[in-house]
Amino acid sequence: MTERLDMLGIGKSFFATRALDDVNFSCTAGEVHALVGLNGAGKSTLMKILGGVYQRDEGEIRINNTPVEIAAPADAGRHGIAMIHQELSLIGELTVAGNIFLGKEIRHKGTPFMNKAEMARQVRAQLDRFGLALDPHRPVRELNSGEKQIVEIIRALMSDAWLIVMDEPTSALSEEDKEMLFDFIRRMKAEGIAIIYISHHMPEIFGIAEDVTVMRDGVIVLSERIAETSEDHVIKSMTGAxxxxxxxxxxxxxxxxxxxxxxxxxxxxxxxxxxxxxxxxxxxxxxxxxxxxxxxxxxxxxxxxxxxxxxxxxxxxxxxxxxxxxxxxxxMGLVTENRDKNGILPPLSVRDNIALPFLEKTLKGGLIDGARVDSIVAKAIRDTSTKTSSPDQEIRFLSGGNKQKICFSRWLDEDxxxxxxxxxxxxxxxxxxxxxxxxxxxxxxxxxxxxxxxxxxxxxxxxxxxxxxxxxxxxxxxxxxxxxxxxxxxxxxxxxxxxx
The missing domain is CATH 3.40.50.300 (P-loop containing nucleotide triphosphate hydrolases)
Structure with a gap:
């Protein structure tokens, strides 16, 4: 029997915000179903419900027309559903086989010792099944981005997944690696694997998918066979009014x-x-x-x-x-895209985070002019409407929006x-x-x-x-x-x- 997923009448709210409203989404084994939409359209929320990260408020999930409950990621795994995220979860120091069997290692009978040869043999069999030339004994740190994607996918397949969700899988891949991935996807389709493919890249969608669904503002606005639509129609459906x-x-x-x-x-x-x-x-x-x-x-x-x-x-x-x-x-000033990692120093105060780029300018006789620093900090907080209990508050306790304002405020200098x-x-x-x-x-x-x-x-x-x-x-x-x-x-x- 051909496996089939149906998500029927799915609804989800976060407080007063309606994130998903009566969403119907289906996919079938052996096909790629592209899921597209602008940021905030609801794609991630829908897939997190499928993956057991969020719980739906309304609707039901059916596999082969049988209702199933997915209350946690482990439930998704038991039903043969795997998620491949943009941020890969591999350990560089382990081998390909070590990553694939992580947490479910095969042991020599009656001992605590891992049977690395058997794990490598099973991985090699899966790689051969799809015509892949990776070495199971190779450390993952030596692989390129495309090969790491393939390791993630093989790990999912060896957990008996029949449905794989891929979230922007080519975002970090070279053209050569993309072609390797697309060839792998075609082989998976031939083996009866279903793939939900989240992407904004029209050439990829129209090159490998059989179906495309467009979400906008938490609802489905288009769901068609690829052969019956066009890039222009999909893009116009994404933008809406x-x-x-x-x-x-x-x-x-x-x-x-x-x-x-x-x-x-x-x-x-x-x-x-x-x-x-x-x-x-x-x-x-x-x-x-x-x-x-x-x-x-x-x-x-x-x-x-x-x-x-x-x-x-x-x-x-x-x-x-x-x-x-x-x-x-x-x-020049620069506000980075990752404020928590590169934009702020979490243990330091709001005052210190604002003042850092200006300390050299506040030197007076080789010493920092505290009064001038205080003046700069007070003006920056006022000009950006930053909400903080005090300039001495540790920046890590501020909201994301206020942290971002601090990242801006340090550049509000007359120079x-x-x-x-x-x-x-x-x-x-x-x-x-x-x-x-x-x-x-x-x-x-x-x-x-x-x-x-x-x-x-x-x-x-x-x-x-x-x-x-x-x-x-x-x-x-x-x-x-x-x-x-x-x-x-x-x-x-x-x-x-x-x-x-």
Whole structure:
């Protein structure tokens, strides 16, 4: 019998927010079903319900027309459902076979010792089944990204999974690794494995999937066979109605060029990128994760020396890899995409986190001018509407939105000329977003050039004076406000018209 999953009438609310509303989703063994939608559309919530991470409020899950309960990830595993996440969970020091059998090792009979030969033999049999040449004895740290994806999948298959959910599986893969993965997926289909494939990349979806379902605002808005639809139809279904009118301050960009990037290239990251940022201008880079924009931004800030091409800042050619300290002295600022890992020092106070970039400027007779530091910190907290009990409060106890405001506030210095923002509103609530948008517009209004990376299309349209779309490391089109085309931008980002 052909295995089949049906999720029927699935509903889920988080307090007053309706995340999923009467969602019906099905997939069949031996086929790839692509699940797509903009960020916040409900894809992840639906899959977390399938994987037992969240519990549905309404509806039922059926396998082969029999209702099943999935109250925890272990339940999903018992029903043959496996999740392959973007962040792989492999241990580099273990071998391929060691990772696959982790937690369920085979022992020599009557002893506590692992039977490594038998584990390797079983893994080799699975690899041979799909025509894969990996060595079961090889340490995972030596594998490339595509091979690591395959190890995760083999681990799922050896746990008797008949349905595998893949979340943006190619986001970190080279073209060669992608082809290896796609060939593996085709072999899995031939073996009767069902795959739910979450991706924004249109060439991939139309190259390997039989069905496509589009979610928007927690509901299914399109579910069709791939052969009966088109890239354009899928993209238009993702975007839906036009964005609510947002009155962006109209301004003439007449200031001088602050940043000029000419033919910047870094193998595997970005290729031949040329762009400029003027005083008071907000330029937004957008694409899918893996498009190369974060690496490009960090090279501009001096965090990477491994690029070709030229970066000019205030009419001076910058030396590759000059380091962030030099960038700060020259009037550049950077807000990273991962504030908890790279943007703050959790054990330190709000005061210390704000003051760090300015300590050198506050020196007076070789000593830190405490009064000036206090003045800078008080102004930063006030200007960003940061909610904190005291400047001495440890920053780790603040909300995500307030931590992000601190990351901004450290750059509100009169010497700032260029601010680079990577995903400036990632993981913060709508009220904090409104404050961040106001800060960005205020900085631009005083003549600061701003370069932003954002994956949120509505945010891109709200903020940008100019928008550059990127796909696989290359800039595709440039759009100038008010002549933005949301559907075309999404098509650029998804690689519509590009071949896989």
């Amino acid at each position: 036009e964005l609510d009118q947002f009155v962006k301050p109209h301004k003439q960009i007449t200031g001088k060029v602050v940043l000029s990037v000419d033919g910047l290239s870094s193998p595997g990251n970005y290729d031949g990128v040329t762009l400029g940022v003027h005083e008071g201008e907000i330029v937004v880079l957008t694409g899918l994760r893996g498009c190369g924009a974060p690496e490009l931004a960090k090279a501009i800030f001096g965090l990477d020396a491994g690029y070709g091409g030229e970066v000019r800042y205030l009419d001076k050619t910058l030396k590759p890899g000059r380091g962030p300290a030099v960038a700060v002295r020259e009037g 700032l000329k260029l601010l680079i923002l990577l995903e400036p509103t990632r993981g913060i609530d709508v009220h904090a977003k409104a404050d961040i948008y106001r800060i960005i517009e205020d900085l631009a209004g005083r003549g600061v050039g701003i370069l932003i990376l954002s994956y949120e299309i509505d945010e891109v349209l709200m903020l940008g004076d100019r928008v550059l779309t990127m796909y696989q490391g290359a800039t595709i089109h440039e759009y100038a406000y008010p002549h933005f085309d949301k559907d075309r931008m999404l098509a650029d980002m998804a690689g519509a018209g590009h071949t896989t």
